[in-house]
Amino acid sequence: xxxxxxxxxxxxxxxxxxxxxxxxxxxxxxxxxxxxxxxxxxxxxxxxxxxxxxxxxxxxxxxxxxxxxxxxxxxxxxxxxxxxxxxxxxxxxxxxxxxxxxxxxxxxxxxxxxxxxxxxxxxxxxxxxxxxxxxxxxxxxxxxxxxxxxxxxxxxxxxxxxxxxxxxxxxxxxxxxxxxxxxxxxxxxxxxxxxxxxxxxxxxxxxxxxxxxxxxxxxxxxxxxxxxxxxxxxxxxxxxxxxxxxxxxxxxxxxxxxxxxxxxxxxxxxxxxxxxxxxxxxxxxxxxxxxxxxxxxxx
DNA sequence: CAAGAATCCTGCCAGC
DNA sequence: TGCTGGCAGGATTCTT
Numbered sequence: 001x002x003x004x005x006x007x008x009x010x011x012x013x014x015x016x017x018x019x020x021x022x023x024x025x026x027x028x029x030x031x032x033x034x035x036x037x038x039x040x041x042x043x044x045x046x047x048x049x050x051x052x053x054x055x056x057x058x059x060x061x062x063x064x065x066x067x068x069x070x071x072x073x074x075x076x077x078x079x080x081x082x083x084x085x086x087x088x089x090x091x092x093x094x095x096x097x098x099x100x101x102x103x104x105x106x107x108x109x110x111x112x113x114x115x116x117x118x119x120x121x122x123x124x125x126x127x128x129x130x131x132x133x134x135x136x137x138x139x140x141x142x143x144x145x146x147x148x149x150x151x152x153x154x155x156x157x158x159x160x161x162x163x164x165x166x167x168x169x170x171x172x173x174x175x176x177x178x179x180x181x182x183x184x185x186x187x188x189x190x191x192x193x194x195x196x197x198x199x200x201x202x203x204x205x206x207x208x209x210x211x212x213x214x215x216x217x218x219x220x221x222x223x224x225x226x227x228x229x230x231x232x233x234x235x236x237x238x239x240x241x242x243x244x245x246x247x248x249x250x251x252x253x254x255x256x257x258x259x260x261x262x263x264x265x266x267x268x269x270x271x272x273x274x275x276x277x278x279x280x281x282x283x284x285x286x287x288x289x290x291x292x293x294x295x296x297x298x299x
Numbered sequence: 300c301a302a303g304a305a306t307c308c309t310g311c312c313a314g315c
Numbered sequence: 316t317g318c319t320g321g322c323a324g325g326a327t328t329c330t331t
Contacts, residue, residue, distance in 0.1 A: 032307095085309095086309080086310095101309090119308095120310070121308045122307085123307070123308065163301090163302090164302080165301095165303090169302085271304085272304080272305080
C-alpha cells in the first residue's frame with residue numbers, strides 16, 4: 001500500500017542504483033504487469049533494450065524513468081511504474097532466486113545487479129510511453145503532490161470550494177492532489193481535527209491550510225523514517241519504509257484510545273475501505289438544510 | 300459533466 | 316483440518 005513517502009523512497013533507490021545504466025535484456029513473465037502498454041510486451045521489451053536510464057522521476061504515486069535511446073543525446077521515451085497495492089521494485093543480484101510474483105526483470109550492460117518488478121496482487125504495472133521524458137501524457141490528469149514546490153495551496157483551496165464532495169474523497173482524488181492514500185488521509189484528517197465527511201465547498205482557507213500542513217507533516221515524518229532504510233541494494237516498498245515503521249494516530253486503531261483525548265477511535269466503512277477517526281476530536285458535519293440537526297455519524 | 304460505485308487481484312485470518 | 320467468506324486497497328471503468 002505504498003503512498004507518496006514510500007514511492008519517494010523507491011525513487012531515491014532507483015536514482016542511486018539504476019540511473020546512468022544501459023538496459024541489456026528485458027524478461028516479462030506476467031503480461032498483466034505491462035498491460036498499460038498498448039503495443040504489448042514484445043514492443044515493451046524492444047523499446048527498453050539498449051536504452052540508458054537518464055533519471056528517476058515521481059509525481060504522486062507514479063514513477064517514471066526517462067530513457068535515452070541508442071545513439072540519441074536526449075531522453076525521449078520513459079519507463080513508467082506504478083506500484084499499486086503490493087508492487088515492489090527490487091535491485092537484486094542476478095543469482096538471487098526468483099521471487100514468487102516476479103513479473104518483469106531488467107538486466108544491464110554492466111552485468112551488475114538487475115531490476116525486478118515483483119507484485120503479488122498485480123494492481124501495479126510497468127509501461128513504456130513514447131515522448132514521456134518530461135511528463136508522460138498518461139499522467140497529465142495527475143495533480144502535483146503536496147511536496148512538489150510548485151503545488152499551489154490557494155489553487156487547491158479554490159478547487160475544493162468548487163467541488164461538491166467530502167473532504168476525504170477529495171484527498172483521495174489524484175486529479176486534485178496526488179500521493180495521498182487511505183492511510184495518510186486518515187492520519188492528516190486526525191491531525192487537522194477534521195471529519196472526513198465535511199463538505200469541501202464550505203472549507204475555509206484556514207482549514208485547507210491546516211489540512212495541507214497536516215498532510216505534509218505526516219508525509220515528511222514517514223519519509224524521515226523510510227529514508228533511513230533504502231541504503232542497501234534492496235529498494236523496498238512494503239517492508240521497511242514509511243507508515244510500517246511509525247506510530248499511527250488513527251488508521252487501524254479501532255476501539256483504541258485517541259492519542260489526544262482518549263476517546264475510542266471509530267471505524268466506518270467508506271468507499272469499499274475503512275475510515276478511522278476520533279468521534280470527539282473530529283466532529284461530524286451538520287446538515288445545513290436540517291436546522292442544526294446533527295448528521296448521522298456515518299463516514 | 301461530475302460524483303460515486305463496481306471492478307481488478309491474492310494473501311491472510313476469523314469462523315465453522 | 317480444511318473450507319469459506321470477508322477484508323485490504325489504487326486507479327480505471329462503468330453507471331447514474
